[in-house]
Amino acid sequence: MKGVCKGSNKSVIAFGNFWGRMMSPGKLLLPFLLLLCLLPHLAYAIVVKEIHVVGNRRVERDIIIDRIKTKVGQPLDRKRLAEDVKAIFQLGYFRDIRVDVKETPEGAILTFIVLEKPTVKDVVISGHEKIKREEIEEVIKIKRGDFFDRRRWNETVEAVKHLYTSKGYYGASISSEVEEVPENQVVLYIDIVEGEKAYIKEIRFEGNKAFSARKLRKLMRTKKRGWLSWLTKTGTLEKEVLEVDIARIRSFYHDHGYITVKVSEPEITLGRDGRSLTITIRIKEG
Incomplete structure (x- = not known):
């Protein structure tokens, strides 16, 4: 028993000496620094307790929740939250998104x-007389009931301009306006000043050696304006007709053995008077 007591005393003394050394001012610094390093990681270990969505009127909550990667029960990750906001923006339905994070002892409550x-x-749509409303509506990229999107609206205005140009109204003026009205709605306006159809003053060819310009012009339904244009309804530009004319010229060359011929897209130049057109067609016969 005496030996055991001696052994026990030595163990107690040894443990006491170890604890005394650890409790000395110099030895306390290391555990304290380790604790400071761990604190940020402990903060990020907060678990997401709840996820809420507020402010949505037409877009269902489930559509928004399905887009985010943050889920209830996961550790709170602020980098992931930033990605969630970006993912919701990509739906195209919202002009502002914020996330409120409320930390509680039970976990984090997130509110989008x-x-x-x-x-x-x-x-x-106003000012249209020479092109039917139905044709204009076909190129409009934003409809009644859609969420307003500035990019799609700008594309719509450009599409209406292109429609008038394709019909030969190169001098047509298209203006637009967006009016905000109650209930978070907008009314969109397109005002058109059609002007007169531009007429074809000249059809030029460049690079043609095997066949004369006169020969090639005879293949085309597109004609320059002449004395009888008022009767024959020729002399104005229809882009769809001109596209067929280009294909006809290309086929004509193929039929005569010029398999590698290249016929460029026609270059259309508007004269200084704002009404006369010059069409230039470049050919590489090969």
Whole structure:
């Protein structure tokens, strides 16, 4: 028993000496620094307890929740939250998105605060007489009831301009306006000043050696304006007809053995008077 007591005393003394050394001012610094390093990681270990969505009126909550990677029960990750906001923006329905993070002892409560884009109440088209409304509506990329999107609206205005150009109205003026109205809606306006159809003053060819310009012009339904244009309804530009003419010229060369011929897209130049057109067609016969 005496030996055991001696052994026990030595163990107690040895442990006491070790603890005393660790409790000395110099030895306390290391555990303290380790604790400071661990604190940020402990903060990020907060678990997501709840996820809420507020501000959505037309877009269902499930559509938004399905887009985010953050889920209930996962550790809170602020980098992932930033990616979630970007993913929701990509839906195209919102003009502002914020995330409120509330930390509680039980976990983090996340609230996605969204502001929807306005919806289109109506699209008003005015000034069209020479092109039917139905044709104009076919090129409009944003419709009644859609969320308003500035890029699609700009594309719509350009599409209407292109429609008039393709019909020969090179001097047509297209203006647009967006009016905000109550209930987070907008009314879109397109005002058209059609002007007169441009007439074809000249059709030129460049690079043709095997066949004369006169020969090639005879293949075309597109004609320059002449004395009888008012009767024959020729002399104005229809892009669809001109495209067929280019294909006809290409086939004509193929039929005569010029298999590698290249016929360029026609270059259309508007004269200083704003009405006369010059069409230039470049050919590489090969």
